[in-house]
Amino acid sequence: MSFEKLGLEPRLLETVAAQGYSIPTPIQKQAIPVILEGRDVLGGAQTGTGKTAAFALPVLQKLNKAGRKGKHPRCLVLAPTRELAAQVGESMAVYGKKMALRSAIVFGGVGINPQIDKLRRGIDILVATPGRLLDHCGQKTVDLSRVEILILDEADRMLDMGFIHDIKRVLRLLPQKRQNLLFSATYSNAIRGLADKLLNDPAMVEVAPRNTVAEKVEHLIHPVALKEKKVLLAKLINDGDWQKALVFTRTKHGANRLATYLEKGGIGAAAIHGNKSQTARTRALSEFKRGKLKILVATDIAARGLDIAALPQVVNFDLPNVAEDYVHRIGRTGRAGSSGMAISLVSADEQKLLRPIERLLGRDILVENIEGFAQNEADKDEETFVNFNRRGKGPGRGRYSRSRQSGGGRASGNSRSANPVKPNTYK
Numbered sequence: 001m002s003f004e005k006l007g008l009e010p011r012l013l014e015t016v017a018a019q020g021y022s023i024p025t026p027i028q029k030q031a032i033p034v035i036l037e038g039r040d041v042l043g044g045a046q047t048g049t050g051k052t053a054a055f056a057l058p059v060l061q062k063l064n065k066a067g068r069k070g071k072h073p074r075c076l077v078l079a080p081t082r083e084l085a086a087q088v089g090e091s092m093a094v095y096g097k098k099m100a101l102r103s104a105i106v107f108g109g110v111g112i113n114p115q116i117d118k119l120r121r122g123i124d125i126l127v128a129t130p131g132r133l134l135d136h137c138g139q140k141t142v143d144l145s146r147v148e149i150l151i152l153d154e155a156d157r158m159l160d161m162g163f164i165h166d167i168k169r170v171l172r173l174l175p176q177k178r179q180n181l182l183f184s185a186t187y188s189n190a191i192r193g194l195a196d197k198l199l200n201d202p203a204m205v206e207v208a209p210r211n212t213v214a215e216k217v218e219h220l221i222h223p224v225a226l227k228e229k230k231v232l233l234a235k236l237i238n239d240g241d242w243q244k245a246l247v248f249t250r251t252k253h254g255a256n257r258l259a260t261y262l263e264k265g266g267i268g269a270a271a272i273h274g275n276k277s278q279t280a281r282t283r284a285l286s287e288f289k290r291g292k293l294k295i296l297v298a299t300d301i302a303a304r305g306l307d308i309a310a311l312p313q314v315v316n317f318d319l320p321n322v323a324e325d326y327v328h329r330i331g332r333t334g335r336a337g338s339s340g341m342a343i344s345l346v347s348a349d350e351q352k353l354l355r356p357i358e359r360l361l362g363r364d365i366l367v368e369n370i371e372g373f374a375q376n377e378a379d380k381d382e383e384t385f386v387n388f389n390r391r392g393k394g395p396g397r398g399r400y401s402r403s404r405q406s407g408g409g410r411a412s413g414n415s416r417s418a419n420p421v422k423p424n425t426y427k
């Protein structure tokens, strides 16, 4: 199916073609016609499925058709993080560039005055994080009484981050009659409750069953001792000649330490987390996107909703404590049809976290022993290592595994090398 069949007007079709999109993604196929019809939508879609265009294109068309009406926003998009708000706002600007619609993005952590100036000049579309939006409402620098379309993007994340009261406060400022679109990667009871209150006879559009990841992602586990993780990561980056990878750590400190270590070894890297200023985060993201930095080290919260197209590698430097976070992290690779690798560096103490992840994925993850590193883990705790390779498979059956000898080449078989060579880089 092509974009033409979805009911989009020629100007938007040209923009879509200029973006290089030839075939609508499943969420776009389902959502665009029903949004154009004016229906409320409950959308089950993660970042990476093309959901932004799925709501932005029809919304732009509807607003443009109605023509500009005054200064107050007619479409409000609420997003959980600054990064997601910025990305949705940018997408609105890109997709709407042939239209005379005005948009603004407001989020906290940056000066409020430039935002006030922009709002004062009049806008059609407002993309906002809830807290800063309420600041503006409190200062009466924005009037939400003309909102015709409300979009909650990554609603599950907003609830996870404790925004429910802010969302309710915002809802009270909106007119009763409006179109509502709610997008969420997961359906918890809290999301169902919110959807029941907010949506009127919604069209349900869902692209993939909950918590699934792109089929084209290859998942790998490299067993490694905790203290050797950074050495192994640098080796993987160098041997594999990686050009772009997002690396997840559990803590902000861990992210800083790792980025500094990689930088010292000549691998362009930056950390992105909640303690960094908005300017530093934006700079790191843009340098990463432009290829100036190879590695972006991020915590889960900071990485939410980051729009980085076609990321070939995502690395779990630490496994997440919650299996769902694995799926969110991995959502950054294998996007919109391209293939990707999800690599987890797993130390003995993290093995217990693997089973729930595999259950959620519905498959076992291949264990690949990297020569020298898996051996270190074995030296440290022989019993744990042996269990690692047998875990969950029943008596007498080896775990789904293979070994890589050196230099990024791969060998089949699941035995450890008899003569491990310890890497001598990155000491």
Ligand code: AMP
Binding pocket: 020, 021, 022, 023, 024, 025, 028, 046, 047, 048, 049, 050, 051, 052, 053, 307, 308, 309, 310, 335, 336
């Ligand atoms: P999103 O899920 O909105 O974060 O989009 C994920 C990525 O897919 C973005 O980088 C988009 O530019 C890209 N994208 C969106 N729609 C399409 C499409 N129909 N074909 C190819 N890429 C797309």
